[in-house]
Amino acid sequence: MIEFEGVGHDYGERMVLADVNARLREHRVALVGANGSGKSTLVRTINGLVCPSRGRVLVDGRDPALDGRSVRRRVGFVFTNPDSQIVMPTAGEDVAFSLRRSDMSKKERTRRAVEILAAHGLDGYADHPAHQLSGGQKQLLALCSMLALMPDVLVCDEPTTLLDPRNKRHYAEVLCGLEQQVVLATHDLHLIEDFDRVLVLEAGRVVADDAPADALRYYRKLLG
Amino acid sequence: MARSRSALPAADLARTVVFAAFIAVLGIFPGVYVGGSAVPIVVQNMGPLLAGSILGARRGAVCLLLFLVLVALGFPVLSGGRGGLAVFAGPTGGFILGWAASAAVAGLLVRRALPRPGLPTLVLACVAGAAMDYLVGVPYWGAVIGDFGAAAKQSLVFLPGDAAKVVLAAVVAAIVHRALPQTGGPQVGARQAGDRAEAEGP
């Protein structure tokens, strides 16, 4: 479970998060909001990439600002730009890199990486140069590399922004098939129709918190 | 503790690694043609000055050491596709070894003027950084050919070109510092990265 207790954050003079209070225990939670509404900052507080100026965050009772390492082991994070997330030359090696701290032998890691890739739409791409994959495939690879860490929670910050509509749909299907709790910050309202809960952010506050249909109706009204 | 910079050592590591790659790409990429000249000017030796004045002394020096390791291992990352141990054995090897010291000196001088170093400070830092490189490079050259006077005389050939690059590096660093404030400061990493993600959005 993820808890936000009076979370606020400033960058210098500028306030990006005012006062967020929420408990997220649903399987699939979405955060929507315009540019600058604070959603990227809010999701970054979940694994300690941003330490909030006020209030605190708890992930299964642990504060990522104090105990970043152990929280990051439970929380996987997928970013917007897949190019920045790939650190190894081939798709298989990139996934295997996530497994480097496990007890597995090199051979087992490679085999496991191939399995993970195959399970998420990258069957047969283990030896493919990672930087020559298409944008959609790169983002799937980034997801696979995160899932290899077997996180309890997967946080995604606008993972489909750079994908074309067909890849967006495919990516959404993969996300919806995951067992983990998923927290997704996005603009893409089609992605979240089947989600359990949607929070609408505006100027660093949660202004709506509801089932998707109602929250999205409110959000569309907000956007005018 | 976790709220300090050490919360994200990965951010430090990423900057060092990516900047080393930046210097490599400056060498791989064809030079820039200036003012209708037929010969492209090689911009790679602006790299150490930029590393020092943008990343700071410590990260800048580590970044250049990493780059030198890549050269020594045999990656063709020096301008003209050069690399390998032979580079250091040649007469101009000292100028390349001196890059690490050069970045450190430039970084030390910029630190006083953070968070917003002005152009005069940056020019001074880059001049000092380049001078440091000569301080390493010329004696090394002298040692290789066995004649320090001749080495000093011959290295004068590089002065005009290097003077131009020092000024260019300072101008570029000044613009980058204005575009990304706090870049060389101690607060690099999570906060700033989040800030940027938030400010720009897609």
Add this chain to the structure above:
Amino acid sequence: MNPGALYHPGTSLPHRLPVGGKLVGLLGFAALVFVARSPWWLGGGVLVVAVGYALARVPPASWSRLVRSLLVLLVPLFAVQWWLIGLDSATVVCLRLAATLGMANLFTLTTRIDDLVDAIERATRPLHRFGVRPDRFGLLVGFTVQAVAALTGIAADVREAQRARGMDRSVVAFAVPFLVRTLRHADELGEALAARGVADD
């Protein structure tokens, strides 16, 4: 596009020698060449290097590249040294350089980078008690090579934008946007590495 190594694959004797031995041999050779003063001995050194190249069966392209870069370096150096100091000294200096540069280049041509990284990790393992982490070394090298691939793409983008704005002669119009995007890439990579637990251990 990855920066391919200068290594030339092969199975010859110079390729098969252990990396550590080759490195020690290279240093020993360089030391001998440095103290030798007779042009005959130095000429012998150059001959040894030539035999090494023949044994390694390096393709002519690598040969001619080496010879060309040596000539570009040595011809003017020879001329200046002759004029400033004298013929004997010029000959000694140039032979010495040809021998060391040739041998160092042969080492690079016949040694795989992976093997070299392994050898360095092994050799620096005793430094572990002083806080040096040799196992990180290969990782750092790998990350940098990956970053070169990513930045090459960015540089090409910036170059295109620069041309589109008709500013292809300006160093600043290339360096500033390239550098800004480089630093942004670094910040994104830093977050991604942190999320994958790099540097946490």
